Amino acid sequence: MLFNSFTFALFLPVVFALYWGVCRTVTARNLLLIVAGCVFYGWWDWRFLLLLAATSMTDYGVAIAMDRVADPRRRKAWLWVSLVGNLGTLGIFKYHDFFATSLADALARAGIATQPVLLHVVLPVGISFYTFQALSYTIDVYRRRIAPVRDLPSYLAFISFFPQLCAGPIERASHMLPQFARPRRFEPDQATDGLRQMLWGLFKKVVVADNCATLVDRIFGDSAHLPGPLLVLGAVLFALQIYGDFSGYSDIAIGCARLFGFELMRNFAYPYFSRDIAEFWRRWHISLSTWFRDYVYIPLGGSRGGTWMSVRNTFAIFLLSGFWHGANWTFLAWGFLNALYFLPLLLGGRNRTHLGTVAPGRWLPSTGDALRITTTFALTCLAWVFFRAEDLDHAFAYLARMGDGWLRPGAWQRCAAVLGEHLLLAPAMVCAVALFVVEWVQREHAHGLERLPAQRPLRWAIYLAVLAAVVFVGDHGEQQFIYFQF
Amino acid sequence: MARFLRRFLWSALLVAALALALDALLMHGLRRRTTDVFGVWNDVVHGRAGADVLFTGSSRSLVHFDAAAIAARTGLRCYNIGMDGTQLDLQLGRLRTYLAHHPAPRLVVQEVDIISLEPDSGLYFAQQYAPYLGEPAVYEAVRKVAPDHWKDRWLPLYPFMRHGPGLTALAVQGLLGLEDTLHDPVHLGFELRDWKWEGSFDNFLKDHPDGVRYHESPHAEATLRTLIRTARAAGSLVVLCYTPELVENQRITLNRASILGTFARVAREEGVPFWDFSQAPFCADRGFFYNSQHLNARGVARLTPMVADSVKTLLERAAQPPSARP
Numbered sequence: 001m002l003f004n005s006f007t008f009a010l011f012l013p014v015v016f017a018l019y020w021g022v023c024r025t026v027t028a029r030n031l032l033l034i035v036a037g038c039v040f041y042g043w044w045d046w047r048f049l050l051l052l053a054a055t056s057m058t059d060y061g062v063a064i065a066m067d068r069v070a071d072p073r074r075r076k077a078w079l080w081v082s083l084v085g086n087l088g089t090l091g092i093f094k095y096h097d098f099f100a101t102s103l104a105d106a107l108a109r110a111g112i113a114t115q116p117v118l119l120h121v122v123l124p125v126g127i128s129f130y131t132f133q134a135l136s137y138t139i140d141v142y143r144r145r146i147a148p149v150r151d152l153p154s155y156l157a158f159i160s161f162f163p164q165l166c167a168g169p170i171e172r173a174s175h176m177l178p179q180f181a182r183p184r185r186f187e188p189d190q191a192t193d194g195l196r197q198m199l200w201g202l203f204k205k206v207v208v209a210d211n212c213a214t215l216v217d218r219i220f221g222d223s224a225h226l227p228g229p230l231l232v233l234g235a236v237l238f239a240l241q242i243y244g245d246f247s248g249y250s251d252i253a254i255g256c257a258r259l260f261g262f263e264l265m266r267n268f269a270y271p272y273f274s275r276d277i278a279e280f281w282r283r284w285h286i287s288l289s290t291w292f293r294d295y296v297y298i299p300l301g302g303s304r305g306g307t308w309m310s311v312r313n314t315f316a317i318f319l320l321s322g323f324w325h326g327a328n329w330t331f332l333a334w335g336f337l338n339a340l341y342f343l344p345l346l347l348g349g350r351n352r353t354h355l356g357t358v359a360p361g362r363w364l365p366s367t368g369d370a371l372r373i374t375t376t377f378a379l380t381c382l383a384w385v386f387f388r389a390e391d392l393d394h395a396f397a398y399l400a401r402m403g404d405g406w407l408r409p410g411a412w413q414r415c416a417a418v419l420g421e422h423l424l425l426a427p428a429m430v431c432a433v434a435l436f437v438v439e440w441v442q443r444e445h446a447h448g449l450e451r452l453p454a455q456r457p458l459r460w461a462i463y464l465a466v467l468a469a470v471v472f473v474g475d476h477g478e479q480q481f482i483y484f485q486f
Numbered sequence: 487m488a489r490f491l492r493r494f495l496w497s498a499l500l501v502a503a504l505a506l507a508l509d510a511l512l513m514h515g516l517r518r519r520t521t522d523v524f525g526v527w528n529d530v531v532h533g534r535a536g537a538d539v540l541f542t543g544s545s546r547s548l549v550h551f552d553a554a555a556i557a558a559r560t561g562l563r564c565y566n567i568g569m570d571g572t573q574l575d576l577q578l579g580r581l582r583t584y585l586a587h588h589p590a591p592r593l594v595v596q597e598v599d600i601i602s603l604e605p606d607s608g609l610y611f612a613q614q615y616a617p618y619l620g621e622p623a624v625y626e627a628v629r630k631v632a633p634d635h636w637k638d639r640w641l642p643l644y645p646f647m648r649h650g651p652g653l654t655a656l657a658v659q660g661l662l663g664l665e666d667t668l669h670d671p672v673h674l675g676f677e678l679r680d681w682k683w684e685g686s687f688d689n690f691l692k693d694h695p696d697g698v699r700y701h702e703s704p705h706a707e708a709t710l711r712t713l714i715r716t717a718r719a720a721g722s723l724v725v726l727c728y729t730p731e732l733v734e735n736q737r738i739t740l741n742r743a744s745i746l747g748t749f750a751r752v753a754r755e756e757g758v759p760f761w762d763f764s765q766a767p768f769c770a771d772r773g774f775f776y777n778s779q780h781l782n783a784r785g786v787a788r789l790t791p792m793v794a795d796s797v798k799t800l801l802e803r804a805a806q807p808p809s810a811r812p
Contacts, residue, residue, distance in 0.1 A: 006637070020487060186487045186490070188487070188489060188490035188493075191490055192490065192493075195494075424650065424651050424652055424655070427651055428651075464501075464504070467501065471505075471643050471646060471647050472646055472647075472651060472654050473651055474647065475650070476647040476648055476650075
């Protein structure tokens, strides 16, 4: 079920009413959330519920078994059961065919012809997200940071919590499980702000992301025949699309969770206002970045082992992060490029320069900050080309053509002709600009509609303007969220 | 909780009221349009399409029957309610709507073609129906083809969400009277498509080297009979009219004889004439077509007198007392 679907618009009020109106105990509410999670997730394909149930129950049992043994080797053995179970499932569904074809290609280059065995299995929605979330649970139990949960409904409700089941934020068990275990009281302010955040997320998704997607698909699909200025525009629009899509999803997920009395972790903190790439990665997909930091970077030694170790670990997490997104060389290249961007900051000891909000308390950034923001955004857009391209050849060809035709009048006519075919997207482009203006103004708040002016008419004018944009400018073709494929 | 719910309900009510008002305003804008498909719909539902001869059918009716030219040649009032991309269910819905708002025409010319008996495959240019779903016949027909379209009727602003900003722009144009009436290609429901040969048929030929077979759905045949009976019950004469079709396409259609046989049989059993213009000599010449099934301006100019004369003869003969008819 998609957040931007008519079905979800019916589903959510029903679950909300049952949750607060009918279910009174913690267990009843958790059981309802499990059922809701199953309906929500099973809407795509109920068979994947079996997979979710199998991996969840394995982790539930492993955590309890780990707690019962004191011998570190046996504890580690149990942890390996969880790692193999989760990553093995992920490997089979997501990476098997990629490795099989890559190996066959490599062997073919060496003159050995092989026929790779491909599984051609459909990737279960959100598998990378819930696998990482489940892993955080067993690893934290292994590290004795949290005690294993014995209350099965709480545990299953945590794993199958529908707002963040398909595309995060990738929560930590230590943050979420206590929330599932304790009684919940309805907080009107929390719920109201949750609704506002959902509205803002919907705006980002259907107005900005889905409309940008139309032009992005056109430009990336025909990049070999389009002039450079359009390709630059395509890369910029993809940056807007992926931000609107994923941060929009996160806003809806966080807002939706707040309706049920839960606080999810923040996943985006206005990343395109970052002044360097290190800041960008502290603000983009925060739940994944911190997951890799906590469960890969730090266990590998982090920055404690000298420069070489830091560089190695940085590349490791960027490459892993790229690979997490998908089984394609383009994602690895994207991760590698980001690691390269990061390298000068790391070597110069400047990777923690910009920790606070840009230009706090001021309307505009300083010239220096504006230049740094623009440069970071441009670098990010270049990297996004790899993320969006079909394969590496496509990405390199796209990048090579970006400089083409800037001085040719015919190229600009072609640009005008292509944009003319999409004139109806003009209001959406205005909304995309508005998105960044609003987020700039609100950059010290959690989301674009948080803490609006106190005057009710003004507040309502803002709500109605956003609603009107969603209704009249939004693309309501129920486009899937990009990150569902990961 | 109660306070939250109260506030939420009040807010929802306010939003719903605004949505209803805005929906009514925008639909009014669409119903005010005088050009393109909405102009024809508005003529139909506002009783402005009164005609002695009514042409109905799919895109082949829309682009083949030049109502003004036929009117000029026959001296009869003509109107064309043919609709692009439609099968018989929707054509029947449109005819019923026409009859609900007009006196019955003297003659209904129902266009049929090689794909008339195909089952419905969805709504083409679905936004055109949104302002008229309050018409029972339109709603029934649309729901048959696209059951999901109840939302367009009952949820305020939903059509504008579903069909995108293009529909809103058309509504605003209609409201503000900003339509481009000078370049409207539609006149009395007829759309002149003076297009060059578009080449799609050549690809079609390549894709179907062994010929092509079209569906012959019993439902479509039953709908055709209903359509004939509806028009006759209203007091109109009815003709089934197979419009010109490129000979090359006729040759690759494996079950053409069967389809035409069905039309002839239905016409015979329902007691209505069946005209077949696909045997006209110009059907062998691509110069009269923009694709295998649609005439360009040259083709329409060639067809118009043939249709006009047939209409005139039929109505003159019908006006004679039965004893004087040959």
